[in-house]
Amino acid sequence: MPATATLDTMGTSPVPPSLDTGARRGAEPGYRVIRRNGGLTPFDPTKITVALTKAFLAVEGSTAAGSRRVHDVVEDLTEQVVTALTRRVGEGRIFHIEDVQDQVELALMRGEHHKIARAYVLYREERARERAAEKAAAVEQAAPSLHVKAEDGALLPLDEARLARIVDEACDGLDAVSAQPILAEARRNLYDGITLDELSLAPILAARTLVEQEPNYAFVSARLLLDRLRREALSFVSGRTELATQADMAKRYASYFPDFVKTGIEAELIDPELGRFDLARLGAALKPERDLNFQYLGLQTLYDRYFLHTRGRRFELPQAFFMRVAMGLAIREIDREARAIEFYDLLSSFDFMASTPTLFNSGTTRPQLSSCFLTTIGDDLDAIFKGIKDNALLAKYSGGLGNDWTPVRGLGAHIKGTNGESQGVVPFLKVANDTAIAVNQGGKRKGAVCAYLETWHVDIEEFLDLRKNTGDDRRRTHDMNTANWVPDLFMERVEADAEWTLFSPDEVPDLHDLYGTAFRAAYEAYEAKAAAGGMKVFRKVRAVDLWRRMLTMLFETGHPWITFKDPCNIRSPQGHVGVVHSSNLCTEITLNTSRDEVAVCNLGSVNLANHVTEKGLDLDRLARTVGTAMRMLDNVVDINFYTIPEARRSNLRHRPVGLGLMGFQDALQTLRIPYASDAAVQFADRSMEAISYHAISASVDLAAERGRYPSFDGSLWSKGILPIDSIRLLEEARPGVEMDAASTLDWEGLRRRVKTTGMRNSNTMAIAPTATISNICGVSQSIEPGYQNLFVKSNMSGDFTVVNAQLVHDLKMRGLWDEVMVSDLKYFDGSVGQIDRVPDDLKALYATAFELDTAWLIEAASRRQKWIDQAQSLNLYIANPSGKKLDELYRLAWRKGLKTTYYLRSRSATHVEKSTLKGTDGKLNAVSAVVAAAPASQPIVVNPDAAWGKACAIDDPDCEACQ
Known part of the structure; x- marks a missing residue:
């Protein structure tokens, strides 16, 4: 196909004006x-347009190629290619001509232009053979020497030996990896005058394309990124260009560390108090070998968002980062060096990881370390706009927000001050939504807030519509999360197919603070009053109809989430001093709020994967981890930088913390247990029982050392009622709760210690999503089942190929890991369930989230909930949703005693590209695909009569839960 020849120089050659059939982009x-x-x-997209037009001309003839249809198709294909190239290349901003051609091939196949693609592939193969022959026939001559442009602009000879040494070192000690393909691909992308940054990127990009073939290349990629980071950080703190290998860092780390602290203090990024630590002692305690434990996704995330930098240059290395966080948490300890080393050892081992705000801000000049803030918004303009201002102040330093909006009077309610009628809660929610976008957590991640409303509020139906893409945009909140705060009485009315009455809170002010039997009595009294004509604003609905609409909106928009008011309050240890009016941004925090108190929670997560062996749970190691972690979390309460006084008052009075877990799926796979x-x-x-036991015991130990939390007296703790005991209280208020109450540890002994010694913390446990910190540690997220065994994860740091390394290991042991298996995993979207040659035991062990019956997730969550004094972020996965399934699912969650649920997940729009070309990261072998082409999977769209829309898409780079 001679007309296709210009594809060989695509994006680089001059454009013949007569062939430029599309709009010139330049x-x-x-x-x-x-x-x-x-x-x-320079890269010029118009060359792609021209080349594609010629390809259509060669295959379809001049008439077809000149048509409006082909013109539009070519423009669309060009846009796809450019988008894919610029997204994948990232900050390097340079790509090889072969990369351009690979993306053209992929775009043609995705567009199902199989004849064009086939001709193009055959042409590329022919040209490759011609080039090889020309190269073989040519007179041998020395390869041109390449130069590297230093930061001062000087051109220096490329140090080939160092490049090879760095790649060899990155591969050292890892099975099934080789330096040769990395070096070959890296050298292919070098050019004379390449910058130091581009040179450091070349082997990284080369290595990450191999991850899908061998998961250990994720470690290789991370180690190559370390080389770039070392040059950047060491050069910055020393003031001269400095290169160091991993072997060099065995000695260099200790001397670098004091310089790092000094640099951070001078840049006004590190608290000067850290400079008064014994830095030589702490530097000597650093463990450089732990730099090798990172996978690429984790280290790139730290590089992009966590490491301290000034003027865009990072000067913080990984072990210095962990020590800086540890020092910040130990700053008020008596022997603070010893505690800092203890905390550092825990963090750098990945046994435990503090939450993102703690990692961002510990040891800095503004140590806002808390993760979550819960507020109640009052029913007047001053209170409403104070609440919105508080949101801005709390979000500024990376806090996630949960707002209780139930007290705000509803649409049509009387306003005494103006003798007018209220517009309801929705217009103010719009302002809160826009505030969250404006204050984007210090530029580090998108602002995040969740609004809660009780199901009896007269504005509940408008609240359900907030995330819709249709209707009056002034009454929509496209960026705010929303959640239903559901009383048990409503669920009982749904079960009984009874009526439900909606009220404006200004006429029923006490309902907001009531739950259980007291709520029932007051609510029924207000219904009687309304029936007698004593209410101005109310409306009756069929409970089942409202429930169906709640599930409809949850399914169509992913919101509002379903959370349950009564179990959150009845089982709360702090019912004697207030009411839980909402949860937080991620539905795991259940703390009291009022106009005078803003609830604060400090989070961190145990890496469960590090505490199991094939023999079972390592209880001794778990006890040590939990003991140290609880001390770190308790320290946050005193160290924390509070942006509003209500938050400080609440946190010091109650001292709640939220110890959670991650790596649950990894632990199951180590134990060979299907989810x-x-x-x-x-x-x-059993695992949650052990964490609960040791967390409560550690809080008792802290109380013995430091004193009880101020509001302890009168709490459930003071009465010897532990979380496992509070199930009985829920059963008394709501007969028929289906919660297991079995236990295995010495709870009676702990019960006595709690009553006599007291607790340091009003709340001790909450399971957060751990979306980012699990990436840092290289383990599965929170309590989630595996999403896919091979997929492309998107977050704020880019796109990353993720492979289940344990699955690969098992397949290798059975002689099943090969290129065909990689291709099959891509074709079946990371699932082994449909691959015939995979044994049934592995299909069960590595079943993905959408292959599981969701009832298993709820049953496991119920077993955890019995041990937790707060709640858990529980995502629910449904591959083939229907209205009936959703109804059964959420009623089951309520009956099983869950306090909250989180996202409803459908299949992702982000899938592994269907590729079989060895050594690629998202390229398509068109010859194979022509034979068996299949379109990428799409988000589920369900018949509205069978269900009601489509659920939340997983792996959203802008979503707090996915970060």
Whole structure:
């Protein structure tokens, strides 16, 4: 196909004006293409348009190629190619001509232009053979020497030996990896005058394309990124260009560390108090070998968002980062060096990881370390706009927000001051939504807030519509999360198919603070009053109809989430001093709020994967981890930088913390337990029991050392009622609760200690989503089942190929891991369930989230909930949703005693590209695909008569839960 020849120089050659059939976009600013001769030219998308037009001309003839249809198709294909190239290349802004052609091939196949693609692939193969022959026939001559442009602009000879040494070192000690393909691909992308940054990127990008073939290349990629980071950080603190290998860091880390602290203090990023630690002692305690434990996704995330930097240059290395966080948490300890080393050892081992705000801000000049803030909004303009201002102040330093909006009077309610009628709660929610976007957590991640409303509020139906993409945009909140705060009485009315009455809170002010039998009595009295004509604003609805609409909106928009008011309050240890009016941004925090108190919670998570062996749970190691972690979390209460006084008052009075877990799925796979099994439910029970036991015991130990929390007297703790005991209180208020109450540890002895010694913390446990910190540690998120065994994860740091390394290990042991298996995993969206040659035991062990019966997730969550004094972020996965399934699912969650639920997940729109080309990261072998082409999976769209819309898409880079 001679007309296709211009594809060989696509994006680089001059454009014949007569062939430019589309609108000229011109050179893409800042992007360049490496040609096969090593030359570097600006990237011009119009060349792709021209080449594609010629391809259609060669295959379909001049008439077809000149049609409006082909014109539009070519423009669309060009846009796809440019988007894919610029997204994948990231900050390097340089790609090889082969990369351009690979993306063209992929775009043609996705568009199902199979004839064009086939001709193009055959042409590329023919040209590759011609080039190889020309190269073999050519007179041998020395390869041109390449130069590297230093930061001062000087051109220095490329140190090939160092490049090879760095790649060899990155591969050292890892099975099934090789330096050769990395070096070959890296050298292919070098050019004369390449910058130091581009040179450091080349092997990283080369290594990460191999992750799908061998998961250990994720470690190789991370180690290559470390080389770049070392140059950046060491050069910055020393004031001169400095290169160091991993072997060099065995000695260099200790001397670098005091310089790092000094640099941070001078830049006004590190608290000067850290400079008064014994820095030599702490530097000597650093463990450089732990830098090798990172996978690429984790280290790149730290590099992009966590490491301290000034003027865009990072000067914080990983072990210095963990020590800085540890020092910040130990700053008020008596022997603070010893405690800092203890905390550092726990963090850097990945046994425990503090939450993102703690990692961002510990040891800095503004140590806002808390994760979650819960507020109640009052029913007047001063209170409403104070609440919105508080949101801005709390979000500024990376706090996630949960707002209780129930007290705000509803639409049509009387306003005494103006003798007018209220517009209801929705217009103010719009302002809160826009505030969250404006204050984007210090520029580090998107602002995040969740609004809660009780199901009896007269504005509840408008509240349900907030996330819809249709209707009056002034009454929509496209960026705010929302959640229903559901009383048990409503669920009982749903079960009985009875009526439900909606009220404006200004006429029923006490309902907000009531729950259980007291709520029932007051609510029924108000219904009687309304029936007698004593209410101005109320409306009766069929409870089932409202429930159906709640589930409809949850399914269509992902919101509002379903959370249950009564179990949150009845089982709360702090019912004697207030009421839980909402949960937080991620539905795991259940703390009291009022106009005078803003609830604060300090989070961190145990890495359960590090505490199991094939023999079972390592209880001794778990006890040590939990003991140290609880001390770290308790320290946050005193160290924390509070942006509003209500938050400080509340946190010092109650001292709540939220110890959670992550790596649950990894732990199950180590134990060879399928998620959908009784054994997994039992493990969820026993592991959470152990964490609960040691967390409560550690809080008692802290109380003995530091004193009880001020509001202890009168709490459930003071009465010897532990979380496992509070199930009885829920059963008394709501007969028929289906919660297991079995236990295995010495709870009676702990009960006596709690009553006599007291607790340091009003609340001790909450299971957060751990979306980012689990990436840092390289384990599965929170209590989640595996999403897919091979997929592309998108977050604020880019796109990353993620492979289940344990699955790969098992397949290798059975001789099943090969290119065909990689291709099959891609074709079946990371699932082994449909791959015939995978044994049934592995299909069960590695079943993905959408292959599980969701009832298993709820049963496991119920077993955990019995041990937790707060709640858990529980995502629910449904592959083929229907209205009936959703109804059964959420009623089951209520009956099983769950306090909250989180996202309803459907299949993702982000899938692994269907590829079989070895050594690629998202490229398509069109020859194979022509034979068996299949479109990428799409988000589920369900018949509205069978269900009601579509659920939340997983892996949203802008979503707090996915970060």
